[in-house]
Amino acid sequence: MTRTHASNLPDQTEAVLRDFAVQSEGKTDYANCPVRDVLDRGGEKWTLLILVALAEEPKRFSALQRDVGDISKRMLTQTLRTLERDGLVERTVYPTKPPSVDYRLTALGRSALNPLASLIGWAAESHDEIRAARAEYDEREVVGAW
Amino acid sequence: MTRTHASNLPDQTEAVLRDFAVQSEGKTDYANCPVRDVLDRGGEKWTLLILVALAEEPKRFSALQRDVGDISKRMLTQTLRTLERDGLVERTVYPTKPPSVDYRLTALGRSALNPLASLIGWAAESHDEIRAARAEYDEREVVGAW
């Protein structure tokens, strides 16, 4: 496997990408691709926001819904179930009346915060540049249509 | 803003999460949330795979389709357009007959590889643990249903 053409990348990044490429090589066996298996869930959109919301402290269902903002109960329940099933989040029911439930990150869930923060950091840094690129692209396309 | 309860996190991770939390605080104005603006695209699933495929070298449309595996032309076109619009990928048409087109990462696109590699690395490391958690969860649920 050759070095990427983007040779200003850190060696560690290179290595991860290389491994991933090798593993994907010519396979149709995507069921065993860890990356796809882990990240392919439709819930991705809310997953990130929920994990970040829980990073600060354990939260109850309704607190989560407030913090995430515009998520519906249905999607919140569904995403939390997936996260619980994947072992990233722990659900605890307290036998009060009415019962209260809280959600907290497991050790595995906490370990996900590092890569997620890395992604969030990149998005925040790049946001202006991306918006500029979009504006330019749209300009070109609109002009091109005339 | 208090420290997260997961205090074994690197300071940098803490800082990014804290900023994100502060920024999201009580807002309904999600149009200006960089993270959501950048990551909310449905294309996320294919986006990652395409960026990784292009990390190695610029590729033509059909080469990309082969490398990514089971993506349809429609989704490939669509995802590439989004990436082009966002300034992560550059599309070049060569006036051959028939015309050939290649796609390559821009500097901005290359800068995304670091956080993506971090995410891929985490997914690869955690895959076994996640699968184990799923198996256990499913076991419990099936038993619980009886």
Place this chain on the structure above:
DNA sequence: AGGTATGGTCTCTTTCAGATACCTACTGAT
């Protein structure tokens, strides 16, 4: 009696991803 809060589930509608067929223009093999 009416309103609040808890943590959801159920149903309905709209949106979107994915599969398939098709297109123009060219090249090479039969």
Place this chain on the structure above:
DNA sequence: ATCAGTAGGTATCTGAAAGAGACCATACCT
């Protein structure tokens, strides 16, 4: 000369999934 194949897509259709909103049982407060 013609049939197949390549290249880079677009147009159309359908099944799955996301989102909106009503509903539920229970208990507290007024």
